[in-house]
Amino acid sequence: LIYQPRRLELTTGADGIESLACYLNLPHDNNDIASSGESLRLVKGGARRNFSYRALWGEEIASASMGDDGVVIEASGLEKDSPYHLGFSWWHTDNKDRIQSVTIDRGEGTEKHLLIDRQTVPMWHNKEKTDPQQIELSIPAEAYASGKLRILFTSVADGPPAVANEVWLRKGSVSLLPDQFTAFNEIPRARHTMTGQLYAEDPVGRLVDPGIRYMPDDRFYVDFVTDNPFTNLEQYGLGIKLAQKINLNIYDFPTVCLWYANHGGYGGGKATNDTVGAVAEMDEIVKSGFLKYSRAAVRLVPDCYSKNNQQGWWDDEHFQQHGSTNLGDFKGGTYKAPYETSEKWGKAVTQRGGIPLTYGQTGFRSEDYAHQFPEHMLFNNSTAWMNESYKRPLDDDEFWGNAWLKSFRVWSYDYTDPGFVQHVKQGYAAYRSGGIKGLMFDYPARGWASGGGMEDKYATTSRAYRDIFRLAREGLGEDCFLHERNMERGSDITLGLVASQRTENDTDRVSPQVITRCGLRWYKNRVVVNYDTDSKNIYRLRNNRDAVRSLLTMSYVTTGRLLLANSFSQLSPEIIHDLTRIYPFHTTPKTHRPVDAFTQTYPRVYDFEVSPVWHQLIFFNPDDKAPMSVDVELAGSTAEGTLGLNPDEDYYVYDFWNDSFVGKIQGDRKLSQPLRPGEVRMMSIHQVSAFPQFISTNRHIMQGYLDMTDTAWLTEQKRLRGVSQVVAADPYVVTIATNGYAPKEATTNDPTVQLAIEEAGSGLAKLTITAQENTSVQWYVQFKHP
Structure with a gap:
């Protein structure tokens, strides 16, 4: 968290003159006296209410005073001939609306002045997320003619207790904030100084024996000198790459996901999610001619959600027994003759020129494994409950047959246990014998052993979690492709081990939101990790070539991996042609920069500088219903959303998809293009x-x-x-x-x-x-x- 104290931020009015008299960070501060004699004192409502989200608005907003009978502040020492402003902020994180009024008076039984009447306090909760609000109000002179007044925050009858986060008194006629409620970060926040709080934590922590000195190699990155936000973030990404010694494997090829392709509601059901289907899909890829242009991969997804399944075992026998239980009429196991082993199906795909990839569920439980090998489980217990209230009898088949429910309530495999580690290594050896080059870790948060229970008493939760992926990388080889479906925790702790991370829950669609979530992470994408927006159904867009080309282009521009929801048998020659135009993906640790990232909700301009005299420029219309004109200044500071070209030079611009010469343009001009609904244009810009x-x-x-x-x-x-x-x-x-x-x-x-x-x-x-x-x-x- 990097911030400056709110007291300092509020020091001056809009005229830049120091005018803050008193400030209370409630309830931490209960009294403040100005050098000129004014004071604020909390006299009622001192109960503390704690919130989170310090990183969004600052330390002071993370707490509030609360009182059943209201929050009352007494102001004294006021000069009757001087104007004053009352400032305050408020919000809450409960699920019930708070409706509050703010009044001032000179004491019990005196005339009340209503400043705010029955205002709904902003809520940050599941049903609504509204930023904290702040305001400054002119105080009527008659209210403090005696030199003092009371400020009362009250809640409506039968409502929750009243809350207030901060209260301050400004002396003078010029306020800092408007006299209408504004969201906390909507008003430019004066920067006088900054304070940094850097911390790292682990749920378990590392055991340090008596007499041993332990210094962790954890690091923080802070940049105080780079004023260009784009350069700042790009240097940060490269700094992570250097510090963590990341040698990233690039998905320079597309991957067909057999689970999506098999699913009628997603890819259309034209492929089969078993080993026979994997080899058949590779045959379709070969037949399409795509391998002339690039490599291609097929991902098998052996997922079963029954009481006993493939997880934990991860061997040929159990892959033969269990199939995909959520693919409707799926019959039999995932491994089928004549490709009934990892070695056989992996080699069959490899021999056809493909890359075989597979799938596992990290910490999802198979009960037969847990009870046969309790010593391989956390706490050396086949049924170690995360909470005593979760306990269920072993004959409760409804509970134990629900893979999601049990895996979120009962601890699972111990990736620090020597016996389990040896077992996992044997599984990876079998994969490697078939040339299987990668693995998707689904539900990886189930491997986050936040409750401890690890066999290695020196292991932290973080180290044990990294070990899950380290074992896979060592087992499959340094050139493997490990995918972390990192949706629950959002941690970067596996960087240097994984090749890709997911940004979306299960989907086969693309949208401006999906594109932007990756686009705004350009400084890390293909630098420290490849971002994956989950599968994409190109076949669904087959009647709109602009839509097909937009999906393909923006996948290349903003992500590090394209996962196909369709079988190649569904793709027309036109779609195959367009697919070949984005492959292979480049392997340079660099991604298109979203030039208008700080001015547009959905960036429309992305730039890749090949050299100072050659840029690859994207114009993107996020509206698939209406045309749109997109433009960018060629010269100027890139921090201001330009390309930073030389204003004294001329440039050629050529449009790839439309195979069109845009023209010769002077470097001090603006480039503007009319785009069709949903269209993307990739343009090459060369200095003349x-x-x-x-x-x-x-x-x-x-x-x-x-x-x-x-x-x-x-x-x-x-x-x-x-x-x-x-x-x-x-x-x-x-x-x-x-x-x-x-x-x-x-x-x-x-x-x-x-x-x-x-x-x-x-x-x-x-x-x-x-x-x-x-x-x-x-x-x-x-x-x-x-």
Whole structure:
């Protein structure tokens, strides 16, 4: 928590002159006297009410005074000829409305002045989340003619006790805050000084033996010197990567999730979530021709929610016995002949050119395992209850057959127990024998042993949790892909071990909210972890190509992984084509920056700086019902939402999906584009050179960043040279800005490759390269100067 004391924040009025006379942080402060003689004193309602959410609004707002008969503050020492303002803040976190009034008087039996009448105090609870509010009100002079007054916070009859968080007295005619209630963070908060409170905690903590000195290697990151918020956050992400020695494995391939593809309500039921289905799906991927462009993965999901299931066992025998109980008419186990073992199905997918991935439920219980191996369970107890009130008899089949209920009430596996660790290692060895390259950890919070009970008495909850993923990474290999469905706790404690984390609950849809949740984490995405928005149903969007391209493009731009809810058998050649334009994902530890992150609810402009003279720019219309104009200033401070280009240079802009030359634009101008409903445009921006230059390719939405591995202008020969990664039987087109030169011919040393160069108008030329197989092509275009 980094904050400044509220007393300091409220010091001056709107005119910048010091005017705060007295301040009470209730109920911690019960008396305050100003140097000029004024004072505030809490005289009734001293009961303490504690709240959370310090990080949102500050330490002072996390507590309040409360009283059944109201909260009463006495002010004295007031100068009758000086104007004063009364300021206060209030809120609560209960589920029942508080309706309060605020009055002032000179004491019992005197005239009352009503300042606030029956106002609903802001609530922060499940049914409503409203920020705390604050206000400053002018105090009528007649109310303090005697030099003192009372301030009364009262609740309506039969209502909850009245609350007040802060009360202050400002001397002078100029207030700081409006005389209408405003949300706590709506008004700019004056920054005079900042105080930092940094802490780390663990539910169990580490045992330190007598005579032993233990110094943890925990670290904090604080940046006081970087004033650009984008640069600040990006440096933070890279700092985490360095400090935690993160070598992130990138999902440069798509993954078909067989659970979603098998589910009729999600992917359409055109695939089967068993080992035979996994191999069949890999055959569909091969048949589509996609592997010419990229690798691809198939994820098997052996999930069973019955009393006894695969969890804990994680062996061929139990995968053969149990299937997916929540996939309706699913029959038999997940492992079926002729691919009835991890080794067999993993090798079958691998031999077809695919990447086999699988799934486990971390700490979800299988009762037969728990009772056969109680020594492998936390507290060495097959039924260690999280709370005594949860206890159920062992013959309560309704309870023990409910996987979610029991797993949230009874402790599970002990990942520090040597016997269980050895058992888990055997499971990973079986996976590795089949070349299985990754694992999804579902419900990972069930592995968070916050109650202790671990065999290793030196283990903390955090270390034991990391060990879950460390065992998997060591067992499957450093190049594996571990996925943490990290929805409950939101911790980054596994960074350096996991390859991806989920940001959404189960879904096969995309929305501006989904895109933005990842987009605003750009500084960590593909740097310390790959963010995964769960599955996406492209087939559902098949009749709207803008929607398909938007889903694909924004998945590339804002996430680190695309999980498909569809079988490849459902995808048309057009969808396959568009899918190939975002693969492979780049492996650079960098993601498009949301340029308007601080000005738009849903950022519309994302920028990837390849170099100071080359940017890949996204315009995104989050409204799928109406067209929208999107624009961005090319030059200026990037902290202000610009691209930071050179205002004295000119730039070419080329639109990838529309295969359109946007034009040549001066660096001191604004780039504006009209977008269709839900449309996304990926545009390549290149600074204009004095000689011919490439400005786009048609292979990938990054327009040469991945596929154009080298390019150079050979001045004396008047030749443009390039090296391109060309896909078999897919004409590869390079768009060239001729810059006053005329193209004569295109050549290559590879006789199996065909080249053609033609002028395309607007000062452009198109070089088309066609190869019979995937190959790296070195090409030349000869120019003449007019």
